[in-house]
Amino acid sequence: MSDREELLVGRFPFVPKQERAHQKREALLESGHKLFISKGYEQTTAKEIAADAGVATGTFYRYFSDKRQLLLSLLEDQIEKLMVPEPCWRTSDPERLIASLLEAHEQRLNEIGLHRVLPELVPKDPELAEVLMQAKRAIHERILSGLKKAYEQGLTWKDLDLETVTWSMMLLAENAHEKAKQCDEKTDYHQVAKVICRIVFPPDVIKNWQSVEFNRDNRG
Amino acid sequence: MSDREELLVGRFPFVPKQERAHQKREALLESGHKLFISKGYEQTTAKEIAADAGVATGTFYRYFSDKRQLLLSLLEDQIEKLMVPEPCWRTSDPERLIASLLEAHEQRLNEIGLHRVLPELVPKDPELAEVLMQAKRAIHERILSGLKKAYEQGLTWKDLDLETVTWSMMLLAENAHEKAKQCDEKTDYHQVAKVICRIVFPPDVIKNWQSVEFNRDNRG
Amino acid sequence: MSDREELLVGRFPFVPKQERAHQKREALLESGHKLFISKGYEQTTAKEIAADAGVATGTFYRYFSDKRQLLLSLLEDQIEKLMVPEPCWRTSDPERLIASLLEAHEQRLNEIGLHRVLPELVPKDPELAEVLMQAKRAIHERILSGLKKAYEQGLTWKDLDLETVTWSMMLLAENAHEKAKQCDEKTDYHQVAKVICRIVFPPDVIKNWQSVEFNRDNRG
Amino acid sequence: MSDREELLVGRFPFVPKQERAHQKREALLESGHKLFISKGYEQTTAKEIAADAGVATGTFYRYFSDKRQLLLSLLEDQIEKLMVPEPCWRTSDPERLIASLLEAHEQRLNEIGLHRVLPELVPKDPELAEVLMQAKRAIHERILSGLKKAYEQGLTWKDLDLETVTWSMMLLAENAHEKAKQCDEKTDYHQVAKVICRIVFPPDVIKNWQSVEFNRDNRG
DNA sequence: GATGAATGAGGATTCATTCAT
């Protein structure tokens, strides 16, 4: 990033104004993020965010019109992190693939953390809802597109609606991390992955894969 | 008390004091319900609820210690509506069964409506969280028990963790009504039901049922 | 009291209306008294008083226009209890006399109890202040009159203003019970009595008395 | 900013931020003081105090957590004003000394004014009660210590409990200003002083002083 | 008369937002 470059060039140590401003904005975003997650959105005040970021209350309002806008910025910054790579179902053992994707996804969710705050806000903030919906749709599209290819290759159930399958996968994936709460045990991503596989692939396809893998493993 | 006498004499629906009070309580609950759903919990004030119920602010506090307690009452009143009958998987076409259960469940969810408010509150109200968790566990148990029986009868996948299956079913069921939002079309409960069936039953079992049903249909 | 008479005459057990009303009034006064003392005047609500008296809130307002009026009634009922007998200084050992009067006075103050509540109210309720002032003046007059007689008999200091002496005596008497708080020991009424005696009588008079008493004691 | 400029120019007491804040705090304290005295503590609202101080309601809460804390601050600020100098009984005409002390004390009490509010609060605020008791004990100690010295010099009554004497003096001193209310005439501090002297000194000691003073006066 | 539910004005307190410094 240009900041570093400037530093490297041994420039005048005084970071340009824009830069300082940017840092403050970042600090505010970070503090907002932290506080939203730990105390909830409504319970967090602009003053607190500013204090936590080490700036004055008024400064908050220089960078963000209000709390809500900070949240939206936060989302825009982080929402792409949620994006999943388009899965290629041919390559390998799908159960393991999915299990690892699930785990990675939870990782990202936890980094973002905001999924705990959003349900509180979506109902009353249509703009926010729209932003999130866009993101979800994008992910949906990507997964659906992967499924369609798999479908064309005869890998999936013939009689299931792929939209519904996509939706189900996303739902299970998004909530996998909370399964523990209900079942009193650590989430077993592999089990969830197996469930997802049953939604996508008929047993013969799975069996096929397993034998392929078996062969590969044996040979390897 | 004269109330009872009047009741005994079979008078016209004389409304005893308790009854009146009860009506007011009900009105408040209803208004609270309505406003919580439409504006969100935090955005709703006790004053508004009272106004909507057609009573004075102070009256609100006669019946509920505060907003939170009204919500809890609301939940206690309605939570059992969420309870599902223990499914008997043998009886009939499971896809249709599940589809109808889903639709019924959505019906109930919509009646309750609070599922939109709860995510906002659960993180910051451990008591509430506990109440809900209890309810979820109860439903979980019931579904799991049904699945176990099916398992013993060899109807389910052999290699899936039944807990995970139960959790997946509940998750899909609870969110089926929101699928529309993501897919821009009316939720097709039958499709979701099919997905759920793939999670529970191997294809041969399903095929079996279908043939049974086919026979029955043909004969009937 | 007429209640008892009626009971004694074996009247119809149904206590006449006025009587019942009177009882309720009394109960309210008593409850008010109790609560004012234990919680303070401002902290006590009409509802509480009614509840404590075992009547409905509305009933309170049938008997008293408001809290304040109840307090005034309470005072009117009890203020005469504060009246002291006109002391006759000739009769006996004045120190003992005063000590016993002090103790008796404290007894009465404690029965009344309201002296804890009054300072809270006097500044803002001129009527109440007036009532109390009247009472104080009456007592003042009585003591002053006693002192004047003693003065005429040459028993008191010649050069002290009797009004001031009266006031001092009253002040010490009224507060004797609180001396303990400051001195961390039980109030020694005899010590206070001695102080009061120094205010009233010159030492020779006291000595005289003591010898008289000495003689009497010895002879008795 | 112009402030700094003004400072640099060495202008007259420029008021820095802290100072401004301090002024506001002072204004609030003063308004609180005034209103507590004129309307009573309970009858005064934070809003009123703020309004009287010419600031917004919220500003009140920037400087004080609540009404009670403002009162405590008021006390802490003023309580030392109540402290009396340790009296030296040898020096001069004790009656005049005491009379002037009384007048000075009343002056201070009136400046403080809070003695009218405190009785209302002490019963229900143990912390406040403690603060006041500490102050009273300090004064008590000081007076007692003076008396003890006088006692050792044979100036006081031999047979009076010095604690009780101290307590009596304080009581009379604290209430001297209210004597007028009961006696319908301006308080004559000299009369009260004489009374106090009778409590402390036997007549011969007083006579002695008077002759000394007589001599001095004649000579002077 | 008695009841106690209902009322709603009013007090304490918070917090998003502004603005003089």
Next chain:
DNA sequence: CATGAATGAATCCTCATTCAT
């Protein structure tokens, strides 16, 4: 630009008082 004190509308909740039963 940054600051943070100041603002005052808006909340929560209480309680004196009324009034239908």
